[in-house]
Amino acid sequence: MISKLSDRLLKHIDSFLMGCILFTCLIGLFVLYSASGQNFDKTGSQIINILAAITIMWAAANIAPQHLERIALPLFIFGLLLLLGVALFGEISHGARRWLHLGLVRIQPSELMKIAVPMMLAWYFAKREASLRFWDYAFGALFLVVPIGFIMKQPDLGTALLIAASGFYVLFLAGLSWRLLLGSCISAAVLAPVFWSMLHDYQRKRIQILIDPYQDPLGAGYHTIQATIALGSGGLTGKGWLNGTQSQLDFLPERTTDFIFAVFGEEFGLLGNVLLLVLFTLIIGRGLIIAAHAQNTFCRLLAGSITLTFFTYVFVNIGMVSGILPVVGVPLPLISYGGTSLVTLLLGFGILMSIQTHKKLVTT
């Protein structure tokens, strides 16, 4: 009876992916406990975040991909409307207009777009798959550019970057021609100065500081310098859990959120870092396999995009903390404190699981 119930509950859960996610979240809780100065409340609230996100993941895993395909367009339009709402009536906090009050709940529509944009693009390309032409890619790019434009205006460079990446992955996997890819790389290089002039001063500074953080060691370079000190002083085996001096003595800023990897690297060293990267690699690998075996174009494109977006999260965050990428506000997935991004992430993994477990035999 019980085994039957659990069978039913776990029917659409991919156990390998689930195992890796849970293990990573567990590591995250330990790091958070240390990074928060052994704060039980914060750790406890993160446990609740994880449980809520897993519930949503479970729900997503139980929705068949066909249903997702059907809601892709309405969801995208709904998301765009919300973004428009943010631009018009959004609430400003920390100098950015990102939040929208809808009666009782306060939502961040850009977070919704992280899923809605790849779904929309996957739907569009799946629909046009028989006759893909240049104009299809141009349309696809338009679906991408409009929401990104809104989000960059908020401004929220980190989210815009991740959504851009997720959309790009769909375009790329859908068969964007290599020639066009190369051409856009070249035009990006040409347009870089234009883009540079459009950036906010603080965003420009972040890129300058990346090249030489010691330009402003107490200002914009402080984050990077302190994070690299934390990582480097961790050495091979780390200073031990709860013993990181950089983390425990407040030298690391934002150490429960965007810079939590520095805490991890300081306390667990090179070995810990490699272990964590292995875990992430397993998750990404599993995602790619699911994508490779997905049943139709929509599923393939969506699964591939979700997986590669997850990779982008990991790479941008760790690259930023270890000082090889500019400081953009991207949390470390499954580890950083915070519910919103965790929900979006696990929603994505739920979709992956749904794609994997709702396969039907192909009729030949």
Next chain:
Amino acid sequence: MKLRSELKNHLKEQYNFRLRLGVAAIVVIICFAGLISRFFYLQMAKYNYFQTLAENNRISLVPIVPNRGLILDRNGVILAHNFFVYTLEITPSKVDNVDNLINDLSKLIEVSTEDRKRFKKLRTQSHSFESVPIRTHLNEFEAAKFAVNRFRFPGVEIRSRLFRHYPQGKLASHMLGYIGRINDSDLQDLEDNEDISNYKGSDHIGKSGLEQYYERNLHGETGFQQVEIDADGQAVRVLSSTAPVPGDNLILSVDSKLQSIAEEAFGEHRGALVAINPKNGEILAYVSEPTFDPNLFVDGIDTESWKSLNDSPDKPLINRPIRGIYPPGSTFKPFVAMAGLEDGKRNPPFNINDPGYFILPGNAAHHYRDWKPEGHGNVDIQKAITVSCDTFFYGLALDLGIDKLTSFVSHFGFGKKTGIDIDGEMEGLLPTPDWKWHRWKQRWYPGETVIVGIGQGYTLVTPMQLAYAAATLANDGVAMKPHLVASIQQNNTGISHPIPIVKSDSIKLNPANIALVRAGMVNVTQPGGTAASIGVGSSYNIAAKTGTAQVIGIKQNEKYKASNIDERHRDHALFIAYAPAEDPKIALAVIVENGGHGGSAAGPIARKVMDYYLLGKVPEAEINPKAEDPVQNVTPTVEEPIND
């Protein structure tokens, strides 16, 4: 057919898709390999570097300022000590508008206009990131009141500071000196002497007097605490600490009671007094009048007080015993007499018949006048000292010649520093033809030798030199190095290290000649002497010599009349003495500026000091010294004493 092509299409598409996934997987692997190589670089290759940075981040050395040594008199009376007070301090760099802040603060805690002025002055002297006291000596109630409201005043904090205090106030201020806040030139000196690390955390340094001279002893060694700090610089825990070594205590040879009797004896007069134990060079009293309150300087003197001290015509800030220079006048005569005796020029029964003036051979027109116009009659060397006969010494000086005279008296310390343990001592001046040639490019005239015989002309001394010379004379020609500090006591062990007693010079004198000069000087305080009133009622013999130093020149045919002259242009009164004459325990020199005659103005002060030191007698009421005949040394030249 359609189905097949669709399937073929489908397979081709799946192949394309997987190819692209494969490319993406390779990109993922390359990126992760990049991250891992970055970890290797940071955590293996540069581990030591980042390890050091992390340690530097977290460990800070906090200096622990040592307690400054105390200054005690010879009987253990405290002259300088320390105490903790709460101060309210502002760090200007953390405040937008300091004036507004002070106005707000003053609603909570009283801030006087003096406090504001001092703050303004201190602020100009310190860096903006240093905290500057706006109020000192907060009481507990005020401290608590501020603590409650602290959140309203970022950049303001209460600190507990060690304050220097001079409990005797104005007593012996020139000798003690004072400490003040370390300024840029002090920092430079500390850097040059490689003492700078010992002053990490110190705010104050000795600026003058003993506080300055014995700075190294008084300051002590700064201790250090290795503390772990967080990013705000707040100490989290102490890792190790090295205790500071408190500064040494100075135990003076000065007797504070004697000092206060001497200072009071000056009344409203300006002047200086130095009393020395001739046997060992210990200084017993060191007076510079008027004095000032050194407590004013400790945390920065306010502009008004500084102005009133600095601009006062009484010049209270001048350290007269070592920096006041005066012509020695007749107090110079015993030393000239000793030179004449040792040279065999004036030994008894040699005598002269004094007509009241001296003339240089070959220049009868110019009279070198005696202070007594009618002359002293028949005068031998002993009487010459007793009655201060100018004529006798004019001739003697000329006979000896300037070179022999100056080289002999230099053994008594004239013309050079005595080596007292306070900085800034002046050398005075013992003129020679060589000196005149270098200084003025002029030939030496015999007339100039003549007037050196009575301590006039170019000759200049400090009160310290005069006391030192008197002590050397009292000690039969053996000069003892003078010192204010008798011993230096280690604060933590209590062990005292006496300052070594050092002979700084000595000249072999014939005992018969010593006896002759002494007899002449003893008679000065006996009936018929120039300071007869000083010896009245004394149970011990006082060997003394009066002197008068001219402030303005008197023309050849003018007569000096004190009542005609502005008070500040009157002569300075000088007096040297030692007692008991047979076995001297105290030697001293007194100068009363514009006091007139040495015997009447300076002598009574000396008598009070000797009475207390030798007999323990405290002066009851003011004894009015009986006015004596005006006794003046009037030089015939129109030159003014140079003040150089």
